[in-house]
Amino acid sequence: MSANISKATKKPAKSGRTIAALLVIFIAFAALAIFQGDTKLKLGLDLRGGTSVTLAPKVAAGGKVDTAAVEQAVAIIRQRVNSLGVAESEVSSQSNGDIIVSVPGNSSSRVVDLVGATAQLRFRQVLAVGAGNAATTASLATPAATKAGAKKPAATPATFPSGVTMALDTAFKNLDCTVPANRQGGAIDDPNQPLISCSRDGSSKYILAAAEVEGDQVSKASAVLDNTNGNGWMVLLNFNGAGTSAFGKMTTRVTSLASPQNQAAIVLDGLVVSAPRINEAINTGSAQISGSFTQTLATDLANKLKYGALPLSLSVQEINQISPTLGSDQLHAGLLAGLIGLILVVLYSLLYYRGLGLVSVGSLLVAGSITYLSFLLLGKWIGFTLTLAGIAGAIVSIGITADSFIVYFERLRDEVRDGRSLRTAVQTGWLRARRTILVADFVSLIAAGLLYFFAVGGVRGFAFTLGLTTFVDLIVVFFFTKPLVTILSKVAFYSEGNNLSGLSAKSLGVVAVTGKDAL
Amino acid sequence: MALSGIGGRLYRGDTSFNFIAKRRRWFAASGLLIIISAIALGTQGLKLGIEFKGGSVLTVKAASVTVADGQAALKSAGVTTESIVQKIGTDKLRLQTTDLPQSTISAARTALAATFKVDPSNIDIQTVGPSWGKEITHKAIYGLIGFLIVVMLYLAMAFEPKMALSAIVAVIHDVFITVGIYALVGFDVTPATVIGFLTILGYSLYDTVVVFDKVRENTKGITATAKQTYSQAANLALNQTLVRSFNTSLIALLPVASILFVGAGLLGAGTLKDLSLALFIGLATGTYSSIFVATPLLATLHEREPAMQALAKRVSARSGGVESTVDKNTAGVVTSTHSKESHERGPRNQPKRKPRRR
Numbered sequence: 001m002s003a004n005i006s007k008a009t010k011k012p013a014k015s016g017r018t019i020a021a022l023l024v025i026f027i028a029f030a031a032l033a034i035f036q037g038d039t040k041l042k043l044g045l046d047l048r049g050g051t052s053v054t055l056a057p058k059v060a061a062g063g064k065v066d067t068a069a070v071e072q073a074v075a076i077i078r079q080r081v082n083s084l085g086v087a088e089s090e091v092s093s094q095s096n097g098d099i100i101v102s103v104p105g106n107s108s109s110r111v112v113d114l115v116g117a118t119a120q121l122r123f124r125q126v127l128a129v130g131a132g133n134a135a136t137t138a139s140l141a142t143p144a145a146t147k148a149g150a151k152k153p154a155a156t157p158a159t160f161p162s163g164v165t166m167a168l169d170t171a172f173k174n175l176d177c178t179v180p181a182n183r184q185g186g187a188i189d190d191p192n193q194p195l196i197s198c199s200r201d202g203s204s205k206y207i208l209a210a211a212e213v214e215g216d217q218v219s220k221a222s223a224v225l226d227n228t229n230g231n232g233w234m235v236l237l238n239f240n241g242a243g244t245s246a247f248g249k250m251t252t253r254v255t256s257l258a259s260p261q262n263q264a265a266i267v268l269d270g271l272v273v274s275a276p277r278i279n280e281a282i283n284t285g286s287a288q289i290s291g292s293f294t295q296t297l298a299t300d301l302a303n304k305l306k307y308g309a310l311p312l313s314l315s316v317q318e319i320n321q322i323s324p325t326l327g328s329d330q331l332h333a334g335l336l337a338g339l340i341g342l343i344l345v346v347l348y349s350l351l352y353y354r355g356l357g358l359v360s361v362g363s364l365l366v367a368g369s370i371t372y373l374s375f376l377l378l379g380k381w382i383g384f385t386l387t388l389a390g391i392a393g394a395i396v397s398i399g400i401t402a403d404s405f406i407v408y409f410e411r412l413r414d415e416v417r418d419g420r421s422l423r424t425a426v427q428t429g430w431l432r433a434r435r436t437i438l439v440a441d442f443v444s445l446i447a448a449g450l451l452y453f454f455a456v457g458g459v460r461g462f463a464f465t466l467g468l469t470t471f472v473d474l475i476v477v478f479f480f481t482k483p484l485v486t487i488l489s490k491v492a493f494y495s496e497g498n499n500l501s502g503l504s505a506k507s508l509g510v511v512a513v514t515g516k517d518a519l
Numbered sequence: 520m521a522l523s524g525i526g527g528r529l530y531r532g533d534t535s536f537n538f539i540a541k542r543r544r545w546f547a548a549s550g551l552l553i554i555i556s557a558i559a560l561g562t563q564g565l566k567l568g569i570e571f572k573g574g575s576v577l578t579v580k581a582a583s584v585t586v587a588d589g590q591a592a593l594k595s596a597g598v599t600t601e602s603i604v605q606k607i608g609t610d611k612l613r614l615q616t617t618d619l620p621q622s623t624i625s626a627a628r629t630a631l632a633a634t635f636k637v638d639p640s641n642i643d644i645q646t647v648g649p650s651w652g653k654e655i656t657h658k659a660i661y662g663l664i665g666f667l668i669v670v671m672l673y674l675a676m677a678f679e680p681k682m683a684l685s686a687i688v689a690v691i692h693d694v695f696i697t698v699g700i701y702a703l704v705g706f707d708v709t710p711a712t713v714i715g716f717l718t719i720l721g722y723s724l725y726d727t728v729v730v731f732d733k734v735r736e737n738t739k740g741i742t743a744t745a746k747q748t749y750s751q752a753a754n755l756a757l758n759q760t761l762v763r764s765f766n767t768s769l770i771a772l773l774p775v776a777s778i779l780f781v782g783a784g785l786l787g788a789g790t791l792k793d794l795s796l797a798l799f800i801g802l803a804t805g806t807y808s809s810i811f812v813a814t815p816l817l818a819t820l821h822e823r824e825p826a827m828q829a830l831a832k833r834v835s836a837r838s839g840g841v842e843s844t845v846d847k848n849t850a851g852v853v854t855s856t857h858s859k860e861s862h863e864r865g866p867r868n869q870p871k872r873k874p875r876r877r
Contacts, residue, residue, distance in 0.1 A: 046790075056648075315650065316646070317647065318646065323643050326580070329785075333791065340777035348769065348770060388791060389714075398774045399775065400771065403725065403770060406767050406770060407729060432736070436732040443673070450662050454658040454661055462714055
């Protein structure tokens, strides 16, 4: 190491410049944060209250999670959650296929009920169609509709379309599909009963007959571009054995009926995805749905048919319902723990390292400010939210950060014990401490990285803050603590070994050092 | 400061604790702890939190809560399976049930709200499916294995393979004993605890890295002289970094202790308590292992090398046959190596007037 000493003796002005540069960069980022208007930390649900649900797809042993199926499930759940109208609700999928739903605010079991329901795909005959708005829909009772076809004769006069009862008609009239709550899906969808339902976008509403074909009877669905007949994009659909005969029976019956009863509605999760007209009896088990599809629309429909057909079975892994009261309790407890921890560390450093302790207090404050600023900016940039586990990680890192200072201070004192002047010791001690700090912090970073990679749910926040603060620690030690000590080594209070400086001969025990073999 | 003065004496070797020479004693102590841990794990096992078994925890905060009222409310809601009701502080009740249907949990919530006259939305509920914990455990094990491999490779590069091996053994020692203490005392193991266990890895290594760095410095070119054996140099390094180890461990423990205090005192059970308890125990064993396990093990590994055995012989010969810390089962061979090396090195190996006292 001694060969490097000459390299380390820098000009004093450089240390001042390093600190100044760090300050300028800090102010620049702080200004950016204020300019962007994010001066408040983004808090996790456990700190402000809310409901979070973790769902995992059920996969057969050895099977893999189909990402497209997961995305489809996320879309379905998002539609349901959005119907609650709570701002900042989030539905996201994890790399392992887990789906995490978080809804801030008052915890309620509604979220859990909504999210937990399984999506089902069914084919039902359309009995009646209306515009989505309740106010503009007249009663369906028209004298013209006298067609036979309903299995049970309606108890009401035959003025209703077949299969439509007075009760269904009333419910249909009162349904307002423009209200989001009516489009949340996942509602009771009894396949043996008629269904009153909205289209997914809320523009129309339907009375539908009992289900005739189930989603799991669809064996294949794909979007194709019809080049030969110029029909544009369309969806090809194949049924399995049972599906072929059921779909054949349904199409044979409805194809001759008048509109809208010759339409077959595709109902996903209780909502109508599409209601194509049946042009002919289809007994071959393969059908095509054409219309004015764009590629996106066709792919979308095909996906719905495909994955609705094999509804991704989700199991609820974890539900956390935290009231805002508990949330703020946890936040306060976390902050209190941090404050106590910080005070204890500051007290100990001042007591043990005296004057040098001031350096570690200053460095901790700088590290704290940088960490807080990083939380603000990362909240904006990568949606970082601070959770209780994250706060714990930050508190634990106070220790790691202070450890780096100790490693340096002890090295410094060792060098002084070896008989070096403080000015030299600051440099030689740094060269040795630097390597120790780098190796130790790098190990911490590896640990944090792996924890982040393997952790599930909220504990990820712990790993993230732990890693972030270790990184901040490196910045502070290199660009603040070391330059500051270099500057202070020229101040008489430290260089002359004042009793309170933490570098006095007495506190170092260097009284008997003369005449001894140097190591 | 008295401790500061000790630092100086330890640094120069005036005051010295002979950690390495007594390594058999430490190894025996650690071995005993590991055996106790293994027995505790085997017989009692870990007390797993609901995250690993599935179930629900309901927390009510109300002016006056009693365990009996809580149990009655659960019963009225149709919860017939075993449930644990605990009072936390003066105004909180924690009710833990087994894996129940969502409807039963909702009923329990309504019943509790009515019993304690609070709004149902103010009752906190955590429900966990039975397979949740399995996933966490799998990930934790993968994380552990991945971490050990990566860190071992890194330390082998940054330091040397024997240091990497010793550090990893010390880390496994820490995690195993910490888990053993959990089994023995019967603390709840939750995902936060598991994360705490994993974090111990990083901590335990931090201490070890600091000591090993000094060992490496002290043993650099050690075979060129006959002043010290590897064990003696390593022991000096341990003593020199003792104050540092003590300070870093204490400073690391202070914030963890404050989380533990606040988490257990104010919030009762939860992430903060579980995490900090695991860290607290792990940090303590980590400090122990970097001094009493990692470095003595490193010395043992190195003393097996022929070069180091030769060195030990030379040191022993020079200090007038004073008992060295090394096994002497290869005395014959060593002597010949010794004479050859002295011949090679010539004047450099001439004994000094005053040999280093140990």
